[in-house]
Amino acid sequence: MPEDTTQSNRKVQSEVVTEPAHGATAAADLHHAKHSGASEARAIATALAGWLIPGMGHALLKMWGRAVTVLLTVAFLVYLGAGMRGNLFSPGGDDAFARLGYAADIGTGSLYYLARALESTGPDVSHADGDYGTRFLATAGVLNLLAALHAYEAARRRKA
Amino acid sequence: MTIAMQPLQLSHFQSLLLFALIISLAFGTLGRRQPIERLKYAAWSFAMFVLIAIALGWLMYPFSR
Numbered sequence: 001m002p003e004d005t006t007q008s009n010r011k012v013q014s015e016v017v018t019e020p021a022h023g024a025t026a027a028a029d030l031h032h033a034k035h036s037g038a039s040e041a042r043a044i045a046t047a048l049a050g051w052l053i054p055g056m057g058h059a060l061l062k063m064w065g066r067a068v069t070v071l072l073t074v075a076f077l078v079y080l081g082a083g084m085r086g087n088l089f090s091p092g093g094d095d096a097f098a099r100l101g102y103a104a105d106i107g108t109g110s111l112y113y114l115a116r117a118l119e120s121t122g123p124d125v126s127h128a129d130g131d132y133g134t135r136f137l138a139t140a141g142v143l144n145l146l147a148a149l150h151a152y153e154a155a156r157r158r159k160a
Numbered sequence: 161m162t163i164a165m166q167p168l169q170l171s172h173f174q175s176l177l178l179f180a181l182i183i184s185l186a187f188g189t190l191g192r193r194q195p196i197e198r199l200k201y202a203a204w205s206f207a208m209f210v211l212i213a214i215a216l217g218w219l220m221y222p223f224s225r
Contacts, residue, residue, distance in 0.1 A: 083168035
């Protein structure tokens with residue numbers, strides 16, 4: 001089979017010729033993986049900062065308008081929710097609603113403890129105000145989580 | 161630590177307006193890049209929040225008593 005032999009030789013030759021290119025690609029891939037690993041870690045740190053202190057994620061990315069807006073909106077929602085004596089859920093709730101409520105409330109990060117301090121008289125959901133307050137507090141948490149996710153995406157340059 | 165705070169007394173409609181305003185501002189700022197686009201998106205979002213809430217309120221009205 002002379003044709004097969006010729007084809008086989010060509011294949012070997014092409015592999016030999018392309019070997020340095022594969023090596024360069026592998027080095028570039030390694031460099032890219034290291035770079036993307038560092039970038040991923042920075043993005044996660046940005047998201048965590050944004051969760052702990054609302055707006056901080058965007059502030060680290062020098063997105064000042066978004067940072068100020070996130071801080072003000074989340075803080076104002078927490079202030080209103082606590083002022084309306086909404087229910088601020090504690091960890092270790094008895095049912096799924098309480099656990100879900102806590103997950104939403106803790107989304108405000110450090111402001112969760114500010115809300116606890118503001119609600120000196122405790123929650124009162126016997127009136128509509130208290131019920132609305134509960135929703136305001138939960139919304140503040142979910143909004144802050146959304147902002148932290150946005151900061152994460154922006155840090156990975158997927159979104160600006 | 162506790163901070164003394166006067167309880168807020170807001171009507172249903174005031175609560176709705178405040179909620180819609182704050183969330184719309186956040187949506188507009190996070191969702192768009194250009195200031196004009198942000199303003200348009202926030203205004204659209206605010207209008208939708210309020211109009212849909214009023215529409216749902218009227219839809220539920222026959223079952224309220």
